[in-house]
Amino acid sequence: MRPIPGTALLTACALALTACENGPTPPPPPGADTQPPTVRATSPAEHATAVLPGATPEVSITFSEPMKPDTGTLVPSSGLKLGAPAWSGNTLKVPVTGLGHDDAHALELKGFQDVAGNALDGTVLLGDGTLDFHTGSDRPRAAVASASVAEGAQDVYPVEMYYDAEASRPGAYFRKVLTVTFTEAMDPAFARVTLVNRTDTTLAPRPLTGQWSPDGLTLTLTLTAPEEGGPPLEEESTYTLDLSALRGAAAGNRLEANTFLGDGKLDFTTGKRNGDLEHACTHSLVSTAESLVAAPHMPPSGFPPSTDVGHTHYRLTLPEAGAGSHVGYTELVSKPDQDERIVLYLNQNVPVGAWDELDAVDVPVEVLPALPVCPGITHQARFTVTRGDRFYFLRFGATPSVTLEFILERYAK
Numbered sequence: 001m002r003p004i005p006g007t008a009l010l011t012a013c014a015l016a017l018t019a020c021e022n023g024p025t026p027p028p029p030p031g032a033d034t035q036p037p038t039v040r041a042t043s044p045a046e047h048a049t050a051v052l053p054g055a056t057p058e059v060s061i062t063f064s065e066p067m068k069p070d071t072g073t074l075v076p077s078s079g080l081k082l083g084a085p086a087w088s089g090n091t092l093k094v095p096v097t098g099l100g101h102d103d104a105h106a107l108e109l110k111g112f113q114d115v116a117g118n119a120l121d122g123t124v125l126l127g128d129g130t131l132d133f134h135t136g137s138d139r140p141r142a143a144v145a146s147a148s149v150a151e152g153a154q155d156v157y158p159v160e161m162y163y164d165a166e167a168s169r170p171g172a173y174f175r176k177v178l179t180v181t182f183t184e185a186m187d188p189a190f191a192r193v194t195l196v197n198r199t200d201t202t203l204a205p206r207p208l209t210g211q212w213s214p215d216g217l218t219l220t221l222t223l224t225a226p227e228e229g230g231p232p233l234e235e236e237s238t239y240t241l242d243l244s245a246l247r248g249a250a251a252g253n254r255l256e257a258n259t260f261l262g263d264g265k266l267d268f269t270t271g272k273r274n275g276d277l278e279h280a281c282t283h284s285l286v287s288t289a290e291s292l293v294a295a296p297h298m299p300p301s302g303f304p305p306s307t308d309v310g311h312t313h314y315r316l317t318l319p320e321a322g323a324g325s326h327v328g329y330t331e332l333v334s335k336p337d338q339d340e341r342i343v344l345y346l347n348q349n350v351p352v353g354a355w356d357e358l359d360a361v362d363v364p365v366e367v368l369p370a371l372p373v374c375p376g377i378t379h380q381a382r383f384t385v386t387r388g389d390r391f392y393f394l395r396f397g398a399t400p401s402v403t404l405e406f407i408l409e410r411y412a413k
Helices: 005-021 275-286
Strands: 039-043 048-051 058-063 073-076 086-088 091-097 104-110 130-135 144-147 153-156 160-164 171-182 192-197 206-209 218-223 238-242 265-270 290-293 312-317 320-322 325-333 340-346 352-356 361-363 366-369 379-385 391-399 403-412
Touching: 160 275, 171 275, 192 218, 206 218, 275 312, 275 340, 275 403, 312 325, 340 352, 352 379, 361 379
Parallel strands: 048 130, 153 265, 290 312
Antiparallel strands: 039 058, 058 091, 073 104, 086 091, 104 130, 144 171, 160 171, 171 218, 192 206, 192 238, 238 265, 312 403, 320 325, 325 391, 340 379, 340 403, 352 361, 352 391, 366 379
16 A cells, blocks of 8 residues: 555654654753843851840842842841841841840741742852851840759759648659759740750750749759659769750840850769658658657656657657757667667757767768758667667757657668
């Protein structure tokens, strides 16, 4: 069959069109603008420091060529507020408020095009398409004056015990209270800090919101048990309390990092917990005290009351011994078949003695400050008693206090 001339012509045209569609993009007309615009200048300058908020009512950005006035967006960093933009030639001016003192700020340029439709090349001058600058301070910065936990402190006790009467189950609970005092009043709107456990890096940083004192000088942080469980602070762990988000009240300045802290963070390490002391604190907080009046003398002149029951909270009234001081005696009997270590967990610093009636000797008593675990125990008196139902007479005082409280615990040697 002979091909039809018309069919051959149509086939040739189709091939020609296909070749045109797959061919290179035709060059732009002579003189067309294909170069991307760039940023020529900014105010404040890129990476400027010590920019004064009061002297910066607006931000200006000058481009290398005319731009589409209705295309492009400025995205401010947190806290910045932008007014209505205005063009003047190749320069865009935008009113700005919310500039804080001594802080980092940024404006991201998104979607800007020149009049020919070429997208902005943000790498020129800005590097990343964002104008970055840092405001300065108009007065000396506030600094940390003191803290309940010293910078670099070791063996900080990880928990404190307290009685919560408002809890669904009233009783003894754990927390840790930290206080930080500053050299000048701080802005109460900024009370959030971050606690980081540097020993166990699997634990997420804990954001904490503190309470400011009325004068704005002291921030109190109350650490309770984390939501995932566990104590307020882990024992034998290194912690960092980041205070960098706080601001001074007068000018909104950041903290002076080097004073007291060294790096703007409070660093400390916790010690090991003491189960015996925490057990005694539980008795101090929840057990009803047994009230007794101490004898003014040992036998045979006096008849001291017994204070030898373990796990017992005693409240002792001391007789007056003259000149405003008070001295009193109680009795303790040793076990028949077990030497023991006796510990009195005291609510105050008071001299304590022990007399072994059988051997007619004073037993050495060591009185030491207690770790700060609960308010009802500040000191502890420790001594050893010998088996055999021996009588020991405990002496309290001389002391100006009329009453004292203690938890008595007996530990097998």
